[in-house]
Amino acid sequence: KAGVTQTPRYLIKTRGQQVTLSCSPISGHRSVSWYQQTPGQGLQFLFEYFSETQRNKGNFPGRFSGRQFSNSRSEMNVSTLELGDSALYLCASSLAGRANYGYTFGSGTRLTVV
Amino acid sequence: EDKVVQSPLSLVVHEGDTVTLNCSYEVTNFRSLLWYKQEKKAPTFLFMLTSSGIEKKSGRLSSILDKKELFSILNITATQTGDSAVYLCAVEAHNTDKLIFGTGTRLQVFP
Numbered sequence: 369k370a371g372v373t374q375t376p377r378y379l380i381k382t383r384g385q386q387v388t389l390s391c392s393p394i395s396g397h398r399s400v401s402w403y404q405q406t407p408g409q410g411l412q413f414l415f416e417y418f419s420e421t422q423r424n425k426g427n428f429p430g431r432f433s434g435r436q437f438s439n440s441r442s443e444m445n446v447s448t449l450e451l452g453d454s455a456l457y458l459c460a461s462s463l464a465g466r467a468n469y470g471y472t473f474g475s476g477t478r479l480t481v482v
Numbered sequence: 483e484d485k486v487v488q489s490p491l492s493l494v495v496h497e498g499d500t501v502t503l504n505c506s507y508e509v510t511n512f513r514s515l516l517w518y519k520q521e522k523k524a525p526t527f528l529f530m531l532t533s534s535g536i537e538k539k540s541g542r543l544s545s546i547l548d549k550k551e552l553f554s555i556l557n558i559t560a561t562q563t564g565d566s567a568v569y570l571c572a573v574e575a576h577n578t579d580k581l582i583f584g585t586g587t588r589l590q591v592f593p
Contacts, residue, residue, distance in 0.1 A: 410585035
């Protein structure tokens with residue numbers, strides 16, 4: 369079966385712009401989680417969606433937002449980009465958002481803000 | 483605040499060596515601890531541990547959890563160059579829908 373698909377793979381934006389990243393989970397999975405990975409901080413949780421509802425949110429400013437569609441595909445949006453937003457953004461697909469169901473990660477979107 | 487700490491940050495070994503990676507945690511309402519291997523971008527699942535003292539094993543890799551002392555170790559025996567990667571430890575708490583990650587251990591295996 370197809371894995372987790374994240375698009376685009378690479379993105380270069382300038383400060384102040386906004387960006388939208390997409391994640392298509394494994395077919396049948398209803399939970400999508402988003403993580404930001406930077407060299408200094410490691411992977412940090414952004415938010416998790418299950419059946420179109422945000423169930424949990426990490427400690428990120430309101431410039432970071434997301435949504436999930438009825439087909440379980442999820443998007444995250446970052447507005448007013450800052451240099452510090454440069455990172456690898458990973459999404460994880462899960463049947464129901466618990467470790468015992470398993471999390472499968474996508475290959476990520478590498479965002480560079482200049 | 484919940485936190486996961488991995489050590490060492492970086493490790494350089496030769497093929498055939500045995501390595502031990504450490505993960506300690508302070509997480510309220512612990513549910514499970516997971517190990518992932520990240521070679522390029524997508525972390526891939528290695529182990530999930532929920533019970534103390536029970537070793538999980540897969541080939542040359544093994545892991546064990548100590549819930550009393552709040553740590554886990556990942557052992558890799560007879561290392562190969564293909565083991566070169568960042569190894570990530572993550573903890574899941576009850577009633578949450580997120581993983582709390584450590585910053586990872588970068589392992590480099592040279593021939």
